[in-house]
Amino acid sequence: MCGMHPSAQMSPFARPSLRAILLGAAMSLVIAAPALAAVDCVMGSKAAPAELIPACSIIIDQASNSAADRAAALLVRGDANARTSGGLTQALRDIDRAIALDGKNAKAWRLRGDLLREAGGDLSRAAADLSKAIELDPQDAEAYELRGVVYTNQRRLDRALADYDQAIKLKGDDAQAWSDRGVTYYLSGDNEKAIRDLSEALRLDPNRPRSYTNRGAAYKKLGQLDKSVADDGEAIRLDPKVAEYYDNRGLSLAAMSKYDEAIADYDQALRLAPKPNFFTNRGDSYQLKGEFGAALSDYEAALKLDPNFAQTYNNRAVLYKKMGERRKALADYDTALKLDPGNDNATAGRRTMIAEIAKFGDEPRRPLAANSGNGPSFDCATAKREVEKVICADPQLGVLDRQIAETYERVLKVVTKRSAGDLRKTQRDFLATRNTSFGRPGYDLKKVMQDRLQRLNAMES
Secondary structure, eight states, rough: OOOOOOOOSSSSSOOOOOOOOTTOOOOOOOOOOGGGGGGGHHHOOSSSSHHHHEEEEEEHTTTTTTTHHHEEEEEEEEHHTSSSSTOOHHHHHHHHHHHHHTTTTTHHHHHHHHHHHHHHHOOOHHHHHHHHHHOOOOHHHHHHHHHHHHHHHHHOOOHHHHHHHHHHHHTOOHHHHHHOOOOHHHHTTTTHHHHHHHHHHHHHOOHHHHHHHHHHHHHHHTTTTHHHHHHHHHHHOOOOTOHHHHHHHHHHHHHTOOOHHHHHHHHHHHHHOOOHHHHHHHHHHHHTTOHHHHHHHHHHHHHHEEEEEOHHHHHHHHHHHHOHHHHHHHHHHHHHHHHTOOHHHHHHHHHHHHHHHHHOSSSSSOOOGGSSSSSSOOOOOOOSSSSHHHHHHHHHHHHHHHHHHHHHHHHHSOOOHHHHHHHHHHHHHHHHHHHHHTTTOOOOOOHHHHHHHHHHHHHHH
């Protein structure tokens, strides 16, 4: 079995970019008469950034306003900037100014910690800011939850779980906190608790596609594949434009040996986002179906996108081994281990391949020869096309090829001269199409050969 590459079901925390901060109407503002729109900054922090940014600037630029009021306006403008494309840098500047003006504003510290986390910057600094927010306001459930996210990203899972516990204790109806704690339980290997928490998140908010796919990942770990497929289906229903949801469901379907359904999901994932792990996973299903050419094509597509994708080399090595290409298999195992020294599958596969080469040599295995009476109609020792090598490596395909050739020759002897010309043309077309179509996604070599044999048998009867 190939080591299929999972999508990152659990790692991304899908959450609002920032939580809106409503300041209320408690500001004692000095606002110039023509600038009454600044009230929008006080009362409308959910308004569009294009409206909020100039409105808040009026308050911030009015030197006669108190430091606390200007700091509060900077928070709203920072939130608005964070919601604009490329505005995180300006948002951080605004929050820095707010903290300089009012260092005891817990929301400012919490907001900056969240911005630092979201920007993918210094997670230690983000955790420090969120800790300061908690020190200033120990009842801030959201600050605990956000610090939990930072700790999870740092893989400090025990600390993360403690923070989520506190967030849920303070605000038990926060679906985001339940969902994030469920993710962390999954990462710690406790799938039952992950399912419990993600189910509670979905009870509180049933329109959370990522919570469905994350719960599906936990069900998959427990071997409950039907539930995993159902959850990924719900995620797709809620948000059909996320490629990872299709890939996740494809992995579960493949684990259930429903390769055609899995391939259909990988097809959709690739239409939405051509990623190397999607190509690799589809290649695995093609390999398990016995469509070696399509599998090779997908592995090559994956490596073209990411030449350092260790799992693809490992899985292609498995395929080469099945095809009797020991030298190529060993080379791929070597590359996989060079890129990922801890890959246990590649280590075991390489060990097996070295033993096989020591016993049989590193020349491609030719289990079926043209003169064996049971192999293909051509000489495997001189086969050059990938489709011919695959036929040589697969006893069933080898027998099919010989049956097609022998039946064709028998039919050719009994048909009329005119029909013989048509028969030769259809046979040439069959071989030409086989040679050019092999390896393309969806091309089923075995079925095509079976169909050709069936048509020839019908002519003979």
